[in-house]
Amino acid sequence: MLTHNLDHRRYQFSQLENGLRVLVIEDPSCDVSSVAATVANGHFSDPVDCLGLSHLLEHMLFQGNKKHPQVDEFSAFLSLHGGYVNAATGSEYSHYYFSVNDEYLSTGLDHFAYLLTQPLFKLDSIKKEIKAIDAEFSLKIHDDLRRLYEVHKETANPEHPFSKFSVGNANTLNQLSHQEVQRLLQILHQQKYVTHNMTLCVISPLSTESSVKLVHQHFAHLSATKAPNSQTLPPLYLPKQLGVRIDIAPLKAAKRLIVTFALPSVQKYYRTKPLSIISELLADEGPNGLLGYFKTRGLATNISVGGGIEGSTFRDFNVNLQLTELGIGQIDSMLQTLFQYIQLIKQHAKMRFFNEKEALLLQVWQFADAIKATDEAIGLASAIFYYPPEHLVASEYILDKPDPAIVDHILSFFVPSNMRVKVVSPGAKTTRVSRWYKTAYSFSPINPALLKKLQRIESNEILSLPDDNPFISESHTLVEQKDAFSIPQKVAAADGFNLWFGQDHQFGLPRGDCYVSFDCRAAIDGTEIATIKRLWIAILNSHFQQKYYQANVAGLNYHLYSHQCGFSLHTSGFSAKQLSFNQALLEQIHSFDDFSKHFEQVKHQQSQSLHNNLLNKPINRLFTRLSALMQQNTHTPLSMVSFMEKATVEQVHETKNSLLGERYMESLVYGNWCEGEVEQFSKNLQQQHAFYTGHKKLSRSVFNLCKQDLLLHALPCEHPDAAVVIYYQSPKAQRRDTLLTILLEQLVSPVFFNFARQEAQLGYLVGSGYVPYNQHPGMAFYVQSPQYSAQYLITIIRDFLQKLTVNLLPYQKKWPDIKRGVMKQLCGKDANLGMKSQRLWSALSNQDYLFTQSQDIMNELSNLEFSDLMSFVNGLALGQNIGELILYSDPNQHITPSDLGAVSLDDISAFKKHTPLVE
The missing domain is CATH 3.30.830.10 (Metalloenzyme, LuxS/M16 peptidase-like)
Known part of the structure; x- marks a missing residue:
């Protein structure tokens, strides 16, 4: 199995005699054992007279089985032994996963095996879970993502199973008698939940030998049943469903342009990663990239690229832009700019981008910070269906077959006649209403004259592809570790300033985290200044987004965010160049004053966000209100709306000066740095801080309910x-x-x-x-x-x-x-x-x-x-x-x-x- 030279975990892939494919990972750094199973069954299997059946089946597996008949017995066991269990149903696959303290892994696997293979399907439980699914449907009926997703389904090929209503509700699941639903559940389970149609991944501190033995003990007795024949899928879209515009009216005040290109499956190109190359070029947020061009003209504020539905035979590729009011009125010209940029990518030599991506993927893989074990187990259990055993671990990182011709082949699908344009706007003119979520939308072919214009695109001299990434480090080395810094030490202190430094002695990675927090006396002066502070931070983030996009690509991440007493900056990722990157961001926080450039766009975006808060589901709104009630310097979104709408550029300047004028700074530098590097970083921070007035850390007291009536x-x-x-x-x-x-x-x-x-x-x-x-x-x-x-x-x-x-x-x-x-x-x-x-x-x-x-x-x-x-x-x-x-x-x-x-x-x-x- 292909791994990198710093990966000291042990892997063992095997297939039991009954056909179950299993990947076991021995990871001594784990605190608990994590297990995931993937079953090749999803809502594509649902019969038309019982939509949501696969989702119901997932629910029913937790309603007791032949060995453990009590409802939620597994969940109760895990909660007592440091773990939890959950599941999700997708279009073609369902995922089940749990974690537990390693000494209880055997018992956990026993529960898991019976949960997956021996459900009871009691009639009273079926009735209850149909109600639960209906409640889930009702909960999400005002969710704009679900509503957009349904419009996508209704405008796809009705013969393709993607078009089915996947969640289910009381209407679809009560079409048949509960006895008939029980029979359908039994049939679906007998056909799909079989050993040849299921995979398992176990990540544990136990030895691979011990874990494999436990898997055999609890799963080898299952009968060997072949996987059902995979269904032949029709095209996802009919010709009349491409080259179309879909206007959608959201519930929240969202304005979006989503351009979707219909692709075949690209799974076989995992060693070339053409979509990764295309995505990073389209998503570049530099001044001459797609978003930079739109921002300068006041048309868009954000971009995300590459997401979209995916299946065994199809792949959607989305270019998703968050628009301004001006942008909503210029969709045609924005499409023209998009195709100008796509044309630029088509005409450009691509090996430079392959080389850069290959180097970055190798660095990220070798020096990756561990992800949550259950998430990794889910990903690897699923990967068994897609990749050969030798590439299960490397699949997301391997790029050993760079081929510009494959990128060009994929780009041949990026043409106007193969796109679907979705325009999401509160003012959309609509002619249809979706069946289940009652989403208002309209569907029409794109004007032939516009299609023709987009096919004969002219070059745009302003647009350009990104230059070489200046934030990439060619090498990453580990510094000499000192015992004195095994836990953080205060290495600098001044009036209103403290800096702590510690070295990582545990993970051995050339990475680190740098936190710098500002407690600002002005931040606790009420709702108005808290609102303007929020606006200032949003303007800074918009500025950083354009200036430092390539830093994120190179593995240097930043997070600038408000807190109740001020704001904080957190950088993370590779340690090389990170402290200078953090210093550059801090310098910009203090010196950047060009707030008028994107002021109206960001202000509108923040106002929209506050208003949309009022449309969140009730539980979310109640917890937001609870937070505001309990904390002295936290404010409700409703109280901030009017201040945001009246905010001026002058107020942002005043607020910035007030916040930075009197402050307490605290910093933690922790990771792969030597003392000298941190001393220099500290000196730079203190020199900057010396121009301002320092004070003590501000109180974060909460209100005392214990002295109150109910x-x-x-x-x-x-x-x-x-x-x-x-x-x-x-x-x-x-x-x-x-x-x-x-x-x-x-x-x-x-x-x-x-x-x-x-x-x-x-x-x-x-x-x-x-x-x-x-x-x-x-x-x-x-x-x-x-x-x-x-x-x-x-x-x-x-x-x-x-x-x-x-x-x-x-x-x-x-x-x-x-x-x-x-x-x-x-x-x-x-x-x-x-x-x-x-x-x-x-x-x-x-x-x-x-x-x-x-x-x-x-x-x-x-x-x-x-x-x-x-x-x-x-x-x-x-x-x-x-x-x-x-x-x-x-x-x-x-x-x-x-x-x-x-x-x-x-x-x-x-x-x-x-x-x-x-x-």
């Missing part, structure tokens, strides 16, 4: 679903309360999910979570329901909590396992360098300057008894020393606070003014 807050929302969030603030921000809250969430999460989704059938979007604000622990229970009122949801959630002590008593015997699972999550190995850097940066934010949090957690956790948790739960159920805040949205009902024994929280500013902060 609070009730109503959020107006036009969405038809009722939604509720009940938030419990733990008594203190001490480690003990934090651990008790986390332990409680770990235990109660699967219990509440099963109760709310399965037993009470409240809706699809239900759950609970650990929700801290500025390190003060808390926990939230949430439900969004298409059928029940908010008052009913509140009553049933609180009734559940009253019985929580009884529900949790059976877990007393498993208390040591539960504590071990939480300890592994909180104190286990960092999965990658990025996670370790983030953990250390969080420790600095929490003023854990000795970086002993992990050891302190272990000590505190080992002393906690089950009785401590029960006392904590009783306090929650009785409302003793616990803060409780209920937020709800219900278009059909207003709740009288006294009915709940609550006090109404109506005036947010008054609440923030009069409520004490946590000491």
Whole structure:
């Protein structure tokens, strides 16, 4: 199997006698074992009289099996042993995956094997899961992505299975009797969920021999059943569905031009990667690239390239532009510019781009920061269907057959007659309404005169392809490590300035992270300055986007973002050139003043984003509101709208000067750097900082609910679903309360999910979570329901909590396992360098300057008894020393606070003014 010379993991690919193909990876750096299975079955298999059947089948596999008949038994087991399970159904494949502490991998595989192969398909469970799928459908009925996707389906070849309604709902799944649906589920499962049609990937710290033995133990007994014959697919689009324009009216204030080129499958070219070459050229955000040209003329603000639906015989390639109001009126000229740029790519020699891409892919592969193990397992289980065993690991990175002729062949499909133009605009003139999501759209052939004009394109002297990338480093070496910097040390301190430096002694990669945070006294002066700060940061990001696009391509990433007390800059990726890159960005933050250039575009974009916030699904809006209520310097999107709409360039200049004038700077440099490099970086930062006034780190206190009565807050929302969030603030921000809250969430999460989704059938979007604000622990229970009122949801959630002590008593015997699972999550190995850097940066934010949090957690956790948790739960159920805040949205009902024994929280500013902060 092809790997690189720095990959010290062990791989073993094999095929069991029954036909199951398995990839096992031994990774000693893993903290848990991750397993994924891919089944070659998706919604393309759905019968026309039972659309959504494959999706229902996925749900049914979690409703008990012959060995483990209890609903969600697997999920409950995993939650107690440091893991979780999930699944997804696609067009041609379905994916199932779980993680678990490695000592329980055998039990996990036992559950997994029976889940996949021995489902019960009980009639009462079928009835419940059809309701769950219908609730899922209702939840997404206002999702613009789903709505656009359906229009795409309705305008494709009706004989192609892509055109089918894939999610399913009560209408499609109740067309037949439940007995007939049960029969169809059994048939589909017997045909598709067979060993020759399934793959498995296991990533574990266990040896390959041990993992292979476990796979044999739990999967070898399955009968050898051949995969069904693959169906012959018709063309995805008929001739009349190409060379067309589709106008779509969104719910949110979106303006987009999406140009789709219909391609055949390009899977066989994975060693040439022609679409990768084409994508990077079209997506170049430099001043003379496609986006730069449109930005200069005020037509577009963002571009994304290359996404699109993909299947075994087809591939869509999208050029997706976020438009301005001016751009909506100039679609034809923008199409002309697009084809001018495509023509430029066609005429240009391409080996330079192959050479650059090959070098970058090799660097990224050799020095990649590890990704989440479950995500990797899903990708590799799927890859078994696409690639030969020797290239399973290398498939995304190998470029050993550069061939400009293949790029030219793929570009031959990039012609006007082979495109579909989607224009998304609130003012779209429409003539049709989609069947399931009720999306208004129109469909018409592109004017022949325009097609002819686009076919005879003239060159555009302003456009040009990108130059050689100046951010690429030819070599990456590891610096000498010093024991003194195995944990970060403060290496520089001045008035209002601290810099910490640590070296990575764990991962051995030429990478690193550099954080620079600004606490600005002016940032806490109210909603208006917070709004203008948001606008300033957005203008800077727009500027960086154009100036430093090639840095991202070369593996240097940046993230400039607002926080409640100011803003932060985070750079990451290869360590070579990163500190100078970070310094260049900081210099631009201080010196860049040309705010008028793209001011109106960015301001409109930010206003649109704030307005669109008001159209998010109710649960999201409730959590956004909760964040604003709990934190002193966080503001609601609604309160920021008017300030954004009235913002001026002069205000941005004033705000920038106010923010930078008085500040506290803190920085962490962690990774592959030597002391001398960091000293120079620190000197540069201090010289810059010396021109401004320093102050101490600003407080991030939260409001104290524990001293308040039960609070009730109503959020107006036009969405038809009722939604509720009940938030419990733990008594203190001490480690003990934090651990008790986390332990409680770990235990109660699967219990509440099963109760709310399965037993009470409240809706699809239900759950609970650990929700801290500025390190003060808390926990939230949430439900969004298409059928029940908010008052009913509140009553049933609180009734559940009253019985929580009884529900949790059976877990007393498993208390040591539960504590071990939480300890592994909180104190286990960092999965990658990025996670370790983030953990250390969080420790600095929490003023854990000795970086002993992990050891302190272990000590505190080992002393906690089950009785401590029960006392904590009783306090929650009785409302003793616990803060409780209920937020709800219900278009059909207003709740009288006294009915709940609550006090109404109506005036947010008054609440923030009069409520004490946590000491």
